[in-house]
Amino acid sequence: MNPLTAEDVAPHRPEELTAFRGIEAWIFDLDNTLYPRDTNLFVQIDERIRSYVQELLGVDETEAHRIQKDFYEQHGTSLRGLMLEHQVDVDSFLEYVHDIDRSALKPDPALASAIERLPGRKFIFTNGSRAHALKTAEQLGFKDHFEDIFDIVAAELLPKPQRLTYERFVNRFDVFPEKAAMFEDLARNLSVPKSIGMTTVLVVPSGTREVFHAEWEMEGHDGAEHVDFVTDDLAAFVAEIADAIEA
Numbered sequence: 001m002n003p004l005t006a007e008d009v010a011p012h013r014p015e016e017l018t019a020f021r022g023i024e025a026w027i028f029d030l031d032n033t034l035y036p037r038d039t040n041l042f043v044q045i046d047e048r049i050r051s052y053v054q055e056l057l058g059v060d061e062t063e064a065h066r067i068q069k070d071f072y073e074q075h076g077t078s079l080r081g082l083m084l085e086h087q088v089d090v091d092s093f094l095e096y097v098h099d100i101d102r103s104a105l106k107p108d109p110a111l112a113s114a115i116e117r118l119p120g121r122k123f124i125f126t127n128g129s130r131a132h133a134l135k136t137a138e139q140l141g142f143k144d145h146f147e148d149i150f151d152i153v154a155a156e157l158l159p160k161p162q163r164l165t166y167e168r169f170v171n172r173f174d175v176f177p178e179k180a181a182m183f184e185d186l187a188r189n190l191s192v193p194k195s196i197g198m199t200t201v202l203v204v205p206s207g208t209r210e211v212f213h214a215e216w217e218m219e220g221h222d223g224a225e226h227v228d229f230v231t232d233d234l235a236a237f238v239a240e241i242a243d244a245i246e247a
């Protein structure tokens, strides 16, 4: 395989972003997408899930961690595992695990104004709870940016990347996948969107876009074929999309 050239890892050229012309629905994941991974919000949720499991089952932290990861792998979310195997109350679980400190989360006016410029409908599509999405969006400085939030309860507890969950989403909001774009920090959550016709954007941690891009090009990464665009700066990328649409 030829070595990578500067061209391969260069930012997307403006003309490529015209792919977003005609998009009518903009769908954003919440955790580690609308806010950066390094704010450690999701780490807190992860810890709350672990302590919930610890208390519920009367096990130590190591065992709780093992059970949590096992549920996640087998059922897609810890909640689904707890529901199926221990009949936990959904509302109390969601309230407990999302009871976190959001003070590290700074308002993001650049992202807010970039999203505001996108023409069409905007949604948050999360495996978390609606209350968590609302509180987090408020802390980030989003006001009326999003038409609605599709959460894990709306998904009937079946998380992304389950195909049925995307189908429920598009049916609920009458979204045409061919006229929708989806933004996500997990490549596996973009596989179904791409297969049903959406334009897909993978959001990676700041400063790592070149690394991700290069890895894929070199190793034929599984994620490559269902990821149309990669960005490590969502606000700047969305602003570029808006520029390309307006041009």
Ligand SMILES: [Mg+2]
Pocket (backbone or CB within 6 Å): 029, 030, 031, 032, 033, 184, 185, 186
């Ligand atoms: Mg996420």
